[in-house]
Structures are given as structure tokens and as C-alpha cells.
Amino acid sequence: MGPMISLASHMHAMKARSEKVAMLTAYDYPTARLLEESGVDVLLVGDSLGMVVLGFPDTTHVTLDHMAHHTRAVARGRSTIHVLADLPYATYSTPHTAVASAKVLIDAGADAVKLEGGRSHVPQIEALTAAGIPVMAHIGMMPQSVLTEGGYRIKGKTQEEADRLLEDAAAVQKAGAFGLLLELVVPAVTAQITRSSAIPTIGIGSGPDCDGQVLVTHDLIGMFPWFTPRFVRPQAQTASDIKRAATLYVSQTKTSPGSAE
Ligand code: KIV
Numbered sequence: 493m494g495p496m497i498s499l500a501s502h503m504h505a506m507k508a509r510s511e512k513v514a515m516l517t518a519y520d521y522p523t524a525r526l527l528e529e530s531g532v533d534v535l536l537v538g539d540s541l542g543m544v545v546l547g548f549p550d551t552t553h554v555t556l557d558h559m560a561h562h563t564r565a566v567a568r569g570r571s572t573i574h575v576l577a578d579l580p581y582a583t584y585s586t587p588h589t590a591v592a593s594a595k596v597l598i599d600a601g602a603d604a605v606k607l608e609g610g611r612s613h614v615p616q617i618e619a620l621t622a623a624g625i626p627v628m629a630h631i632g633m634m635p636q637s638v639l640t641e642g643g644y645r646i647k648g649k650t651q652e653e654a655d656r657l658l659e660d661a662a663a664v665q666k667a668g669a670f671g672l673l674l675e676l677v678v679p680a681v682t683a684q685i686t687r688s689s690a691i692p693t694i695g696i697g698s699g700p701d702c703d704g705q706v707l708v709t710h711d712l713i714g715m716f717p718w719f720t721p722r723f724v725r726p727q728a729q730t731a732s733d734i735k736r737a738a739t740l741y742v743s744q745t746k747t748s749p750g751s752a753e
Pocket residue numbers: 517536537538539540541578673675696706707708
């Protein structure tokens with residue numbers, strides 16, 4: 493099964509009636525099922541999977557094969573919820589490669605793709621839109637640029653940076669993006685972009701004034717205890733639960749074998 497209407501129409505309708513979009517990341521079958529059953533609006537197969545699932549230091553190690561593999565697992569777990577998948581690092585340098593890479597993710601079960609970039613990626617967004625592939629743009633802090641940027645930094649602190657972000661937002665909308673993700677953007681700039689955009693904005697670490705929010709599920713459920721972004725308040729301690737259950741199993745197995753069965 494799959495969604496009845498397109499992700500773009502769904503999110504636009506939500507913006508029109510001022511209903512916030514609740515998006516979370518999913519990288520596997522059980523998480524997709526659990527999040528859909530919890531009423532989440534959109535699943536993002538984020539390339540954050542590189543860090544929180546595959547153990548890489550950043551997202552530049554994630555390949556199109558990784559993304560397709562995890563998108564297929566998520567698609568098997570969803571019933572009618574929309575699935576958005578990230579185009580990974582260096583797979584959309586030209587309009588042609590953007591369309592070819594996006595087709596792999598759509599074939600794997602994604603309803604739409606996300607790419608990092610603003611004015612710099614207008615040709616890619618136009619090509620994807622012309623090919624009938626819905627695309628969301630991701631601006632502000634763009635994790636795939638961490639090596640050139642030298643870290644994860646809040647964007648929009650200076651007037652010049654705020655102006656560039658507003659220009660990026662207008663450019664991707666004009667190019668055909670159906671939505672805009674704002675990561676680590678100063679809240680006042682986020683609010684200005686959200687007010688001036690016809691397309692829905694989804695924020696992460698960018699304040700409350702967006703049309704929706706997204707979080708990395710592992711951060712929300714306390715599943716990646718070695719690093720939690722400052723803007724996340726974990727609502728579960730999954731890592732502690734796993735350790736408690738495994739520690740108990742180890743001690744039961746060693747003291748009275750079979751008693752944990
Ligand atoms: O990869 C991801 O999970 C993302 C979020 C940071 C929004 O793009």
C-alpha cells in the first residue's frame with residue numbers, strides 16, 4: 493500500500509489549515525511501523541543513518557546503496573504514511589545525476605527526495621521537478637558540507653547570512669521544491685522565511701515558527717547516548733533499557749543458564 497495523495501499536496505494542505513507537520517526519521521521496518529502507528533505525518537529516511545545506524549563520523553560516507561537499502565526497509569514497514577528519502581553526498585552534483593539518483597530512491601519506495609542546497613541547486617531542483625520527482629530542499633546547516641564548513645554551526649546570525657537564506661528559500665520555491673527544511677537557522681530568520689514562503693517549512697533546531705518539525709528519532713528516544721544535540725529533549729531512554737535487559741540476560745545466563753528464556 494502507499495499514501496492516497498502526494499506528499500506535496502498533503503503538506504501544502506496542512507500548511508493551509510495551519511496544522512503542524514510532525515516528521516521523524518526512520519531507517520528500518522519496525523521503526524517505520526511504530527512511528528506510523530504513533531500518528532507521525534512523514535517518515536524521513538535521513539542520511540543521518542550514517543551516524544546513528546552505520547557508525548560513520550558524518551553523512552559524507554553514506555552511499556546511494558545505503559539509502560536505497562534502508563528506504564526499502566522503511567517502505568516495507570509503512571502502510572499509508574509518506575516516505576521522504578535523502579539524496580546522499582555527491583550523488584546529485586549535476587541535474588542528470590540528481591534525477592538518476594532520485595529514481596533509485598523512488599524505485600526503493602520513497603515518495604519524494606530531499607537534497608541539501610539553495611540557489612546552488614536550482615538546476616537540480618528544476619530537473620527533478622521536470623522529471624516528476626517531488627523534491628524538498630534543505631538549507632541552513634547542511635551536514636553534507638561539514639568537511640568544508642569545519643563543524644555544525646547556527647546559520648543566519650548576520651544580516652548577510654539571513655539575506656542569503658531568504659534568497660535560497662525564494663530560489664528553491666521558484667525552482668519547484670515542494671517544501672523546505674531549515675536546519676540550525678536562527679529562529680527569527682526561520683519565522684521570516686516561513687511567513688514569506690508558500691511552500692511548507694520544516695525545522696530542526698530552528699525554533700518554533702515553522703510549518704512542521706523533524707527530529708532524528710534516535711535523539712528523541714535516547715538511542716544514541718554518545719551524542720545528543722542541544723535542542724533535543726529525549727522522551728525515552730532506549731539505550732539504558734537495552735543495556736539493562738542485556739546486562740540482566742548476561743547475569744542470568746552465567747548464573748542460571750536458560751532462566752531468561
Ligand atoms: O538526515 C537527516 O536525518 C536530516 C535531518 C537532520 C533533518 O536531514
